[in-house]
Protein backbone atom coordinates (compact mmCIF):
# COMPACT_ATOMS: atom_id res chain seq x y z
CA UNK A 1 0.00 0.00 0.00
CA UNK A 2 2.91 2.27 0.86
CA UNK A 3 4.67 1.86 -2.43
CA UNK A 4 1.56 2.70 -4.45
CA UNK A 5 0.88 5.92 -2.55
CA UNK A 6 4.52 6.83 -3.04
CA UNK A 7 4.15 6.17 -6.76
CA UNK A 8 1.05 8.35 -6.93
CA UNK A 9 2.89 11.04 -5.12
CA UNK A 10 5.85 10.99 -7.48
CA UNK A 11 3.40 10.99 -10.40
CA UNK A 12 1.82 14.15 -9.01
CA UNK A 13 5.25 15.71 -8.73
CA UNK A 14 5.96 14.74 -12.32
CA UNK A 15 2.72 16.35 -13.46
CA UNK A 16 3.51 19.48 -11.54
CA UNK A 17 6.90 19.79 -13.21
CA UNK A 18 5.40 19.20 -16.62
CA UNK A 19 2.71 21.77 -15.97
CA UNK A 20 5.38 24.33 -15.15
CA UNK A 21 7.34 23.39 -18.23
CA UNK A 22 4.46 23.30 -20.68
CA UNK A 23 2.07 25.75 -19.07
CA UNK A 24 -0.64 23.12 -18.90
CA UNK A 25 -3.66 23.90 -16.79
CA UNK A 26 -4.09 21.00 -14.47
CA UNK A 27 -7.20 19.99 -12.63
CA UNK A 28 -6.77 21.01 -9.02
CA UNK A 29 -8.22 17.89 -7.40
CA UNK A 30 -5.62 15.48 -8.44
CA UNK A 31 -6.68 11.89 -8.09
CA UNK A 32 -10.32 12.69 -8.54
CA UNK A 33 -12.44 12.90 -11.62
CA UNK A 34 -13.85 16.35 -12.35
CA UNK A 35 -17.41 16.77 -11.17
CA UNK A 36 -18.87 17.49 -14.57
CA UNK A 37 -17.25 14.87 -16.71
CA UNK A 38 -20.31 13.96 -18.71
CA UNK A 39 -18.07 13.30 -21.67
CA UNK A 40 -16.18 10.76 -19.71
CA UNK A 41 -18.15 7.74 -20.90
CA UNK A 42 -17.45 4.16 -19.90
CA UNK A 43 -15.92 3.58 -23.31
CA UNK A 44 -13.43 6.37 -22.69
CA UNK A 45 -12.63 5.12 -19.22
CA UNK A 46 -12.03 1.69 -20.68
CA UNK A 47 -9.79 3.22 -23.30
CA UNK A 48 -7.85 4.98 -20.61
CA UNK A 49 -7.33 1.72 -18.82
CA UNK A 50 -6.13 -0.08 -21.90
CA UNK A 51 -4.10 2.55 -23.74
CA UNK A 52 -3.32 4.43 -20.54
CA UNK A 53 -4.66 7.83 -21.46
CA UNK A 54 -7.52 9.34 -23.37
CA UNK A 55 -8.62 12.77 -24.45
CA UNK A 56 -11.96 14.37 -25.07
CA UNK A 57 -12.26 17.27 -27.46
CA UNK A 58 -14.60 19.66 -25.76
CA UNK A 59 -14.96 22.53 -28.15
CA UNK A 60 -13.38 24.04 -31.19
CA UNK A 61 -12.56 27.56 -30.17
CA UNK A 62 -11.21 30.46 -32.12
CA UNK A 63 -7.67 29.84 -31.01
CA UNK A 64 -7.78 26.16 -31.76
CA UNK A 65 -9.07 22.92 -30.25
CA UNK A 66 -9.62 22.58 -26.56
CA UNK A 67 -9.29 19.12 -25.08
CA UNK A 68 -9.55 17.41 -21.76
CA UNK A 69 -6.93 14.79 -21.17
CA UNK A 70 -7.64 12.02 -18.72
CA UNK A 71 -4.66 10.15 -17.43
CA UNK A 72 -4.32 7.41 -14.86
CA UNK A 73 -1.35 6.38 -12.73
CA UNK A 74 -0.28 4.10 -15.52
CA UNK A 75 0.01 6.85 -18.12
CA UNK A 76 3.40 7.58 -19.51
CA UNK A 77 3.20 11.34 -19.00
CA UNK A 78 6.46 12.21 -20.66
CA UNK A 79 5.58 10.62 -23.96
CA UNK A 80 2.03 11.97 -23.76
CA UNK A 81 3.19 15.51 -23.14
CA UNK A 82 5.68 15.33 -25.96
CA UNK A 83 2.80 15.24 -28.43
CA UNK A 84 0.16 17.24 -26.65
CA UNK A 85 1.26 20.73 -27.69
CA UNK A 86 1.18 19.67 -31.30
CA UNK A 87 -2.29 18.23 -31.09
CA UNK A 88 -4.06 20.85 -28.99
CA UNK A 89 -3.41 24.40 -28.12
CA UNK A 90 -5.46 24.36 -24.93
CA UNK A 91 -6.00 21.44 -22.70
CA UNK A 92 -6.61 20.43 -19.15
CA UNK A 93 -5.24 17.34 -17.57
CA UNK A 94 -7.22 15.24 -15.17
CA UNK A 95 -5.36 12.66 -13.21
CA UNK A 96 -7.53 9.74 -12.17
CA UNK A 97 -6.67 7.12 -9.61
CA UNK A 98 -7.03 3.62 -10.93
CA UNK A 99 -9.60 2.57 -8.37
CA UNK A 100 -11.63 5.66 -9.17
CA UNK A 101 -11.71 4.64 -12.79
CA UNK A 102 -12.84 1.19 -11.78
CA UNK A 103 -15.57 2.66 -9.61
CA UNK A 104 -16.74 4.84 -12.47
CA UNK A 105 -16.86 1.90 -14.86
CA UNK A 106 -18.92 0.01 -12.33
CA UNK A 107 -21.24 2.97 -11.74
CA UNK A 108 -21.69 3.52 -15.45
CA UNK A 109 -22.40 -0.10 -16.22
CA UNK A 110 -24.70 -0.15 -13.20
CA UNK A 111 -26.70 2.78 -14.58
CA UNK A 112 -26.70 1.27 -18.02
CA UNK A 113 -27.96 -2.01 -16.72
CA UNK A 114 -30.69 -0.26 -14.80
CA UNK A 115 -31.80 1.74 -17.79
CA UNK A 116 -31.33 -0.71 -20.60
CA UNK A 117 -31.57 -4.17 -19.23
CA UNK A 118 -35.29 -4.42 -18.70
CA UNK A 119 -35.39 -8.16 -18.96
CA UNK A 120 -32.89 -8.83 -16.19
CA UNK A 121 -34.34 -5.98 -14.15
CA UNK A 122 -37.86 -7.36 -14.43
CA UNK A 123 -36.69 -10.85 -13.51
CA UNK A 124 -34.72 -9.71 -10.51
CA UNK A 125 -37.39 -7.47 -9.05
CA UNK A 126 -40.02 -10.17 -9.66
CA UNK A 127 -37.79 -12.71 -7.90
CA UNK A 128 -37.06 -10.52 -4.89
CA UNK A 129 -40.68 -9.40 -4.49
CA UNK A 130 -41.91 -12.98 -4.75
CA UNK A 131 -39.31 -14.21 -2.28
CA UNK A 132 -40.27 -11.47 0.19
CA UNK A 133 -43.97 -12.19 -0.24
CA UNK A 134 -43.63 -15.98 0.10
CA UNK A 135 -41.25 -15.68 3.08
CA UNK A 136 -38.54 -17.49 1.17
CA UNK A 137 -35.23 -17.83 2.97
CA UNK A 138 -33.07 -18.38 -0.11
CA UNK A 139 -33.17 -17.96 -3.88
CA UNK A 140 -31.14 -20.39 -5.99
CA UNK A 141 -30.33 -19.44 -9.58
CA UNK A 142 -28.51 -22.24 -11.29
CA UNK A 143 -27.06 -23.13 -14.67
CA UNK A 144 -28.05 -26.56 -15.90
CA UNK A 145 -26.81 -27.99 -19.17
CA UNK A 146 -28.34 -25.73 -21.82
CA UNK A 147 -30.75 -23.95 -19.48
CA UNK A 148 -31.07 -22.02 -16.25
CA UNK A 149 -33.52 -22.51 -13.41
CA UNK A 150 -34.65 -20.70 -10.30
CA UNK A 151 -35.74 -22.28 -7.04
CA UNK A 152 -36.76 -20.76 -3.73
CA UNK A 153 -36.56 -22.24 -0.28
CA UNK A 154 -39.95 -21.70 1.31
CA UNK A 155 -40.78 -23.26 4.67
CA UNK A 156 -37.55 -25.23 4.44
CA UNK A 157 -38.20 -26.80 1.05
CA UNK A 158 -36.89 -25.85 -2.39
CA UNK A 159 -39.55 -25.08 -4.96
CA UNK A 160 -39.11 -24.26 -8.65
CA UNK A 161 -40.15 -20.76 -9.71
CA UNK A 162 -40.96 -19.60 -13.21
CA UNK A 163 -40.06 -16.05 -14.14
CA UNK A 164 -41.91 -13.54 -16.35
CA UNK A 165 -38.93 -13.24 -18.70
CA UNK A 166 -36.43 -15.79 -19.95
CA UNK A 167 -33.44 -16.15 -17.64
CA UNK A 168 -30.03 -15.64 -19.14
CA UNK A 169 -26.54 -14.49 -18.27
CA UNK A 170 -27.75 -10.92 -17.80
CA UNK A 171 -29.57 -11.85 -14.61
CA UNK A 172 -26.30 -13.21 -13.22
CA UNK A 173 -24.45 -10.04 -14.26
CA UNK A 174 -27.11 -7.85 -12.73
CA UNK A 175 -26.98 -9.65 -9.38
CA UNK A 176 -23.17 -9.56 -9.39
CA UNK A 177 -23.20 -5.82 -10.11
CA UNK A 178 -25.62 -5.19 -7.27
CA UNK A 179 -23.45 -7.30 -4.96
CA UNK A 180 -20.27 -5.47 -6.06
CA UNK A 181 -18.71 -8.62 -7.39
CA UNK A 182 -16.33 -8.92 -10.31
CA UNK A 183 -18.67 -9.57 -13.24
CA UNK A 184 -15.88 -11.04 -15.34
CA UNK A 185 -14.91 -13.61 -12.71
CA UNK A 186 -16.85 -16.81 -13.37
CA UNK A 187 -14.32 -19.43 -12.37
CA UNK A 188 -13.92 -18.65 -8.68
CA UNK A 189 -16.51 -18.37 -5.90
CA UNK A 190 -17.46 -14.85 -4.84
CA UNK A 191 -19.39 -13.30 -1.94
CA UNK A 192 -21.26 -10.04 -1.70
CA UNK A 193 -24.39 -8.43 -0.42
CA UNK A 194 -26.90 -5.70 -1.19
CA UNK A 195 -29.95 -4.24 0.49
CA UNK A 196 -33.49 -4.70 -0.79
CA UNK A 197 -36.76 -3.06 0.26
CA UNK A 198 -39.89 -4.87 -0.87
CA UNK A 199 -42.94 -3.00 -2.15
CA UNK A 200 -44.52 -3.63 1.26
CA UNK A 201 -41.65 -1.80 2.92
CA UNK A 202 -39.92 -4.91 4.31
CA UNK A 203 -36.15 -4.40 4.56
CA UNK A 204 -33.73 -7.17 3.64
CA UNK A 205 -30.02 -7.65 3.55
CA UNK A 206 -29.32 -10.04 0.69
CA UNK A 207 -26.24 -12.22 1.14
CA UNK A 208 -25.08 -13.33 -2.27
CA UNK A 209 -22.62 -16.08 -3.12
CA UNK A 210 -21.55 -17.69 -6.37
CA UNK A 211 -19.89 -21.00 -7.16
CA UNK A 212 -18.58 -22.09 -10.56
CA UNK A 213 -20.43 -25.22 -11.71
CA UNK A 214 -19.46 -27.32 -14.71
CA UNK A 215 -22.51 -25.97 -16.58
CA UNK A 216 -21.98 -22.41 -15.45
CA UNK A 217 -22.35 -20.39 -12.31
CA UNK A 218 -24.79 -20.92 -9.49
CA UNK A 219 -25.89 -17.96 -7.41
CA UNK A 220 -27.60 -18.23 -4.04
CA UNK A 221 -29.22 -15.19 -2.47
CA UNK A 222 -30.04 -15.49 1.22
CA UNK A 223 -32.74 -13.13 2.41
CA UNK A 224 -31.99 -11.80 5.85
CA UNK A 225 -34.50 -9.47 7.43
CA UNK A 226 -32.57 -6.25 7.98
CA UNK A 227 -35.09 -5.08 10.51
CA UNK A 228 -34.42 -5.66 14.16
CA UNK A 229 -35.63 -8.82 15.82
CA UNK A 230 -39.36 -8.57 16.38
CA UNK A 231 -40.11 -11.97 17.74
CA UNK A 232 -40.24 -13.26 21.25
CA UNK A 233 -40.12 -16.96 22.13
CA UNK A 234 -43.91 -16.84 22.45
CA UNK A 235 -44.33 -15.31 18.98
CA UNK A 236 -42.02 -17.93 17.53
CA UNK A 237 -44.33 -20.67 18.72
CA UNK A 238 -42.22 -22.16 21.53
CA UNK A 239 -44.33 -24.23 23.91
CA UNK A 240 -44.90 -22.76 27.34
CA UNK A 241 -42.98 -25.67 28.89
CA UNK A 242 -39.88 -24.93 26.79
CA UNK A 243 -40.15 -21.19 27.39
CA UNK A 244 -40.25 -21.82 31.15
CA UNK A 245 -37.14 -24.03 31.00
CA UNK A 246 -35.17 -21.53 28.88
CA UNK A 247 -36.21 -18.55 30.98
CA UNK A 248 -35.17 -20.37 34.15
CA UNK A 249 -31.75 -21.12 32.67
CA UNK A 250 -31.04 -17.56 31.55
CA UNK A 251 -32.08 -16.00 34.84
CA UNK A 252 -28.65 -16.62 36.37
CA UNK A 253 -26.24 -15.12 33.86
CA UNK A 254 -23.58 -17.77 33.81
CA UNK A 255 -22.98 -21.05 32.03
CA UNK A 256 -23.39 -22.28 28.49
CA UNK A 257 -26.61 -22.78 26.55
CA UNK A 258 -26.23 -24.63 23.26
CA UNK A 259 -28.75 -25.03 20.46
CA UNK A 260 -28.20 -27.93 18.11
CA UNK A 261 -29.73 -28.98 14.84
CA UNK A 262 -28.95 -28.95 11.12
CA UNK A 263 -28.54 -25.78 9.04
CA UNK A 264 -31.86 -24.00 8.60
CA UNK A 265 -33.41 -25.39 11.77
CA UNK A 266 -33.84 -21.90 13.21
CA UNK A 267 -31.11 -22.09 15.86
CA UNK A 268 -29.88 -18.52 15.30
CA UNK A 269 -33.41 -17.13 15.35
CA UNK A 270 -34.02 -18.89 18.65
CA UNK A 271 -30.79 -17.54 20.13
CA UNK A 272 -31.85 -14.04 19.12
CA UNK A 273 -35.22 -14.44 20.78
CA UNK A 274 -33.23 -15.25 23.93
CA UNK A 275 -31.01 -12.19 23.41
CA UNK A 276 -34.14 -10.12 23.01
CA UNK A 277 -35.40 -11.49 26.30
CA UNK A 278 -32.07 -10.69 28.00
CA UNK A 279 -31.45 -7.31 26.39
CA UNK A 280 -31.18 -4.61 29.00
CA UNK A 281 -29.14 -1.53 29.77
CA UNK A 282 -27.56 -3.37 32.68
CA UNK A 283 -25.94 -6.05 30.51
CA UNK A 284 -22.97 -5.98 28.13
CA UNK A 285 -23.99 -8.31 25.30
CA UNK A 286 -21.53 -9.21 22.51
CA UNK A 287 -21.98 -11.48 19.50
CA UNK A 288 -19.58 -13.00 16.98
CA UNK A 289 -21.35 -14.42 13.94
CA UNK A 290 -20.72 -15.59 10.39
CA UNK A 291 -22.51 -13.55 9.11
CA UNK A 292 -24.58 -11.34 11.43
CA UNK A 293 -28.13 -12.40 10.57
CA UNK A 294 -30.24 -10.06 12.66
CA UNK A 295 -29.68 -6.54 13.85
CA UNK A 296 -30.38 -5.85 17.49
CA UNK A 297 -29.94 -2.40 18.95
CA UNK A 298 -28.04 -2.00 22.17
CA UNK A 299 -25.73 -4.97 21.70
CA UNK A 300 -22.33 -5.28 19.98
CA UNK A 301 -22.41 -7.53 16.94
CA UNK A 302 -19.19 -8.61 15.24
CA UNK A 303 -18.84 -10.50 12.00
CA UNK A 304 -16.23 -13.19 11.26
CA UNK A 305 -13.71 -11.74 8.82
CA UNK A 306 -10.90 -14.09 7.95
CA UNK A 307 -8.99 -11.44 5.99
CA UNK A 308 -8.98 -9.18 9.05
CA UNK A 309 -8.10 -12.09 11.33
CA UNK A 310 -11.47 -12.14 13.10
CA UNK A 311 -12.44 -15.74 13.81
CA UNK A 312 -14.90 -17.13 16.34
CA UNK A 313 -11.99 -17.92 18.66
CA UNK A 314 -10.09 -14.64 18.30
CA UNK A 315 -13.25 -12.56 18.76
CA UNK A 316 -14.19 -14.60 21.81
CA UNK A 317 -10.78 -13.93 23.34
CA UNK A 318 -11.16 -10.17 22.72
CA UNK A 319 -14.69 -10.22 24.14
CA UNK A 320 -13.36 -11.58 27.43
CA UNK A 321 -11.31 -8.38 27.79
CA UNK A 322 -14.45 -6.29 27.16
CA UNK A 323 -16.15 -6.92 30.49
CA UNK A 324 -18.93 -9.06 28.99
CA UNK A 325 -22.07 -10.39 30.61
CA UNK A 326 -23.56 -12.34 27.72
CA UNK A 327 -21.67 -13.69 24.71
CA UNK A 328 -23.25 -15.22 21.63
CA UNK A 329 -20.95 -17.31 19.45
CA UNK A 330 -22.58 -18.08 16.09
CA UNK A 331 -21.24 -21.61 15.99
CA UNK A 332 -18.80 -23.81 17.87
CA UNK A 333 -16.98 -25.81 15.22
CA UNK A 334 -13.35 -25.96 16.32
CA UNK A 335 -11.45 -26.99 19.43
CA UNK A 336 -10.14 -23.53 20.26
CA UNK A 337 -13.59 -21.91 20.17
CA UNK A 338 -15.10 -24.79 22.16
CA UNK A 339 -12.49 -24.51 24.90
CA UNK A 340 -12.60 -20.71 25.21
CA UNK A 341 -16.42 -20.79 25.23
CA UNK A 342 -16.40 -23.37 28.04
CA UNK A 343 -13.87 -21.34 30.01
CA UNK A 344 -15.93 -18.15 29.56
CA UNK A 345 -19.01 -19.98 30.81
CA UNK A 346 -17.11 -21.25 33.86
CA UNK A 347 -15.90 -17.77 34.77
CA UNK A 348 -19.22 -16.06 35.28
CA UNK A 349 -20.50 -15.31 31.78
CA UNK A 350 -23.57 -16.52 29.96
CA UNK A 351 -22.48 -18.09 26.67
CA UNK A 352 -24.99 -18.87 23.93
CA UNK A 353 -24.01 -20.84 20.88
CA UNK A 354 -24.95 -23.49 18.34
CA UNK A 355 -23.47 -26.88 17.58
CA UNK A 356 -23.96 -29.35 14.76
CA UNK A 357 -25.52 -32.50 16.17
CA UNK A 358 -28.74 -34.44 15.79
CA UNK A 359 -29.90 -34.43 19.39
CA UNK A 360 -28.95 -33.20 22.83
CA UNK A 361 -27.02 -36.35 23.78
CA UNK A 362 -25.00 -36.29 20.58
CA UNK A 363 -24.14 -32.70 21.45
CA UNK A 364 -22.29 -33.90 24.54
CA UNK A 365 -20.40 -36.37 22.38
CA UNK A 366 -19.61 -33.58 19.90
CA UNK A 367 -18.22 -31.33 22.65
CA UNK A 368 -15.93 -34.15 23.78
CA UNK A 369 -14.81 -34.68 20.19
CA UNK A 370 -14.00 -30.99 20.02
CA UNK A 371 -11.61 -31.47 22.91
CA UNK A 372 -13.67 -30.22 25.86
CA UNK A 373 -13.01 -32.44 28.88
CA UNK A 374 -15.87 -34.06 30.78
CA UNK A 375 -15.07 -31.97 33.82
CA UNK A 376 -15.21 -28.74 31.79
CA UNK A 377 -18.48 -29.79 30.17
CA UNK A 378 -19.90 -30.51 33.62
CA UNK A 379 -18.92 -27.14 35.04
CA UNK A 380 -19.85 -25.00 32.02
CA UNK A 381 -22.90 -26.58 30.41
CA UNK A 382 -26.29 -25.50 31.68
CA UNK A 383 -28.79 -26.32 28.94
CA UNK A 384 -28.84 -28.21 25.65
CA UNK A 385 -31.61 -27.60 23.17
CA UNK A 386 -32.13 -29.50 19.95
CA UNK A 387 -34.42 -27.86 17.42
CA UNK A 388 -36.17 -28.47 14.11
CA UNK A 389 -38.73 -26.40 12.21
CA UNK A 390 -41.82 -28.24 11.03
CA UNK A 391 -44.59 -26.92 8.73
CA UNK A 392 -47.59 -25.94 10.82
CA UNK A 393 -50.86 -27.52 9.71
CA UNK A 394 -53.66 -25.14 8.83
CA UNK A 395 -57.07 -26.16 10.16
CA UNK A 396 -58.98 -24.91 7.09
CA UNK A 397 -59.22 -28.37 5.46
CA UNK A 398 -57.23 -27.01 2.50
CA UNK A 399 -59.86 -24.51 1.48
CA UNK A 400 -58.55 -22.55 -1.52
CA UNK A 401 -60.02 -19.39 0.02
CA UNK A 402 -57.95 -19.73 3.19
CA UNK A 403 -56.10 -16.47 3.90
CA UNK A 404 -53.35 -18.25 5.81
CA UNK A 405 -52.38 -21.07 3.49
CA UNK A 406 -54.34 -20.47 0.23
CA UNK A 407 -55.34 -24.14 0.25
CA UNK A 408 -51.85 -25.57 0.72
CA UNK A 409 -52.79 -26.96 4.13
CA UNK A 410 -49.68 -25.60 5.86
CA UNK A 411 -48.71 -22.10 6.88
CA UNK A 412 -45.36 -21.15 8.35
CA UNK A 413 -43.25 -23.40 10.53
CA UNK A 414 -43.28 -24.22 14.19
CA UNK A 415 -40.19 -25.07 16.25
CA UNK A 416 -40.02 -28.55 17.77
CA UNK A 417 -37.62 -28.76 20.67
CA UNK A 418 -36.05 -31.13 23.12
CA UNK A 419 -34.30 -29.61 26.10
CA UNK A 420 -31.79 -31.19 28.45
CA UNK A 421 -31.14 -29.26 31.62
CA UNK A 422 -27.92 -30.26 33.31
CA UNK A 423 -29.21 -31.43 36.70
CA UNK A 424 -26.84 -32.01 39.64
CA UNK A 425 -26.94 -35.76 38.92
CA UNK A 426 -26.16 -35.35 35.21
CA UNK A 427 -23.45 -32.84 36.08
CA UNK A 428 -21.74 -35.44 38.27
CA UNK A 429 -22.10 -38.08 35.54
CA UNK A 430 -20.55 -35.73 33.00
CA UNK A 431 -17.56 -34.98 35.19
CA UNK A 432 -17.02 -38.72 35.81
CA UNK A 433 -17.20 -39.19 32.01
CA UNK A 434 -19.98 -41.76 32.39
CA UNK A 435 -21.46 -43.39 29.28
CA UNK A 436 -23.91 -41.27 27.28
CA UNK A 437 -26.43 -44.13 27.29
CA UNK A 438 -26.45 -43.98 31.11
CA UNK A 439 -26.84 -40.19 31.08
CA UNK A 440 -29.72 -40.64 28.65
CA UNK A 441 -31.43 -43.14 30.95
CA UNK A 442 -31.10 -40.85 33.96
CA UNK A 443 -32.42 -37.84 32.04
CA UNK A 444 -35.57 -39.73 31.04
CA UNK A 445 -36.09 -40.67 34.68
CA UNK A 446 -35.74 -36.95 35.49
CA UNK A 447 -38.54 -36.07 33.04
CA UNK A 448 -36.69 -35.47 29.75
CA UNK A 449 -39.08 -35.32 26.75
CA UNK A 450 -37.49 -36.24 23.41
CA UNK A 451 -38.18 -34.27 20.25
CA UNK A 452 -40.03 -37.26 18.84
CA UNK A 453 -42.30 -37.51 21.89
CA UNK A 454 -42.94 -33.78 21.90
CA UNK A 455 -43.71 -33.91 18.15
CA UNK A 456 -46.09 -36.83 18.64
CA UNK A 457 -48.06 -34.67 21.06
CA UNK A 458 -48.25 -31.92 18.42
CA UNK A 459 -49.48 -34.46 15.85
CA UNK A 460 -52.22 -35.51 18.26
CA UNK A 461 -53.23 -31.84 18.59
CA UNK A 462 -53.30 -31.48 14.77
CA UNK A 463 -50.63 -28.77 14.94
CA UNK A 464 -48.32 -30.70 12.60
CA UNK A 465 -48.80 -33.74 10.39
CA UNK A 466 -47.42 -37.21 11.16
CA UNK A 467 -45.70 -37.27 7.76
CA UNK A 468 -43.82 -34.05 8.51
CA UNK A 469 -42.80 -35.33 11.92
CA UNK A 470 -41.52 -38.60 10.42
CA UNK A 471 -39.50 -36.70 7.85
CA UNK A 472 -37.64 -34.60 10.42
CA UNK A 473 -37.32 -37.12 13.23
CA UNK A 474 -38.22 -40.69 12.40
CA UNK A 475 -39.58 -43.00 15.08
CA UNK A 476 -37.13 -45.25 16.93
Ligand SMILES: [Zn+2]
Pocket residue numbers: 394395396397398399402403404405406407408409410
Ligand atom coordinates in the same frame (compact mmCIF):
# COMPACT_ATOMS: atom_id res chain seq x y z
ZN1 LIG B 1 -55.53 -22.82 5.45
